[in-house]
Amino acid sequence: MATPTYNPAVEQPIWDPDVAALIPPRGGRSGSLRAAGVEGARRMLESIERPAGPRMRSIHDATAEGPHGPIPLRIYRPPAAPPENAPALVWTHGGGMIMGSLHSFDRLARDIADATGSVVCNVDYRLAPEHRYPVANEEAYAALCWLVDNAAAWGVDPDRIGVGGDSAGGSLAAATALRSRDQNGPAIAQQVLFYPGIERRTDRPSMREFGDSPFLTADDIDWMKNLYLGDDPGTDDAYGVPALADSLASLPPAVLAVGYGDPLRDAVEAYGDRLRAAGVPTAQLRYPGMGHGFAMQAPSVARARAAISEVGALVAARFR
Structure with missing residues (x-):
């Protein structure tokens, strides 16, 4: 299956020119x-x-104590964040649950902090396959609880702490919101989800069209999901696979951003539709010419930088 170069419906190139330059x-x-x-x-x-x-x-x-040992964190305070009572995002990075670190996601953490004007707490959760489900989920939730408990020490407003993440990290952020709701945990101000992997691979139009894309393939998705969740979908629950949640009611307001050429696009937008139907204030943003992982391409893709700025403005406005 080859990814199309043109969108036949409108006879326009699928990829933004900056994105096309990144394709082998x-x-x-x-x-x-x-x-x-x-x-x-x-x-x-x-x-x-x-x-x-x-x-x-x-x-x-910094370090948070978690159920599986110490969790390394990195706290970013942008110039726009006040020294006290600043809004904050607990951020979980992407990488399919198998890769990624505070080093490789340093640039994105800076971009998010700068665009939102909020403190960003970047979470270096343990990776699969050495640490399978539910380790990363439990560490993401533990990091949220840690920041809430230590908000004053870090100049953070405990009533304005959100969760966010990109790709696999977006799934962790969505699951953290579900867990906090279900377990009467911390009140989360908002959830910020860049192309979250909130379900296993499903036969949706975007998966059929872009399942062999240059940035994420259907086989990649299956391989990484299995490494973290295991091979048997019958054992999945709503924290490992947020799309399985019976109800999305009473969750924090959400911003979802996804690219047109992302195989996850339709799953992300279906989740956003469910959030809105459940009464959750939700902004859904689809970016033309973008594929999976576009936020990480911000240094070389102008439209990705614009997307981060747009999402950041929405997040900052909601924090206010």
């Missing part, structure tokens, strides 16, 4: 993540050089 020749990929293996995929992500992001007023490393 002949529209292919330099090999699947499965073929690279876990360690190869990790090395590939960590080796990508990204220009330094926006300057921060301060960056501090």
Whole structure:
């Protein structure tokens, strides 16, 4: 299955020109993540050089105690965040639950902090397959509870703490919102979800059209989901797979952002539709010419930078 170059409905290129410049020749990929293996995929992500992001007023490393041991955190305070009672986002990074670190997601954390004017607490949760479900989910929730408990020490307003994440991290953020609701946990101000992987691969039009895209494939999704959740979908629950939640009522307001060329697009938008139907204030943003992971492409893709700015403005307005 080859990813189309043009959208036949409108006879326009699928990819933004900046995005197209990132695609290997002949529209292919330099090999699947499965073929690279876990360690190869990790090395590939960590080796990508990204220009330094926006300057921060301060960056501090911290540690939260979690159910599986200490959880490394990195706290970003942008110049726009006040020294006291600042809004904050507990951010869980992407990487399919198998890769990613505070290093490889440093630029995105800076971009999010700068765009939202909020303190960002970046969570270095444990990765699969060494640590399978529910480890990362439990660590994401533990990080939220830690920041709420230590809000005053970090100059954060405990009533204005949200959760957010990109890709797999977006799924963790969505699950954290569900868990906090179900367990009478901290009140979450909002959830900010960039192309969250909130379900296993499902036969949707965007999956059929972009399941062999240059940035994420159907096989990638199956491989990484199985490494974290296990091979048997019959054992899944709503925290591991948020789309399985029976009800989305009483969840925090949400912002969902996804690219037109993302195989996850239809699943993300279906989740947003369910949130709105459940009475949750929800902004859904679809970005033309973008594929999966576009927020990480901000250094070289102008439309990705614009998307982060737009989402950031919505988040900042809701915090106010």
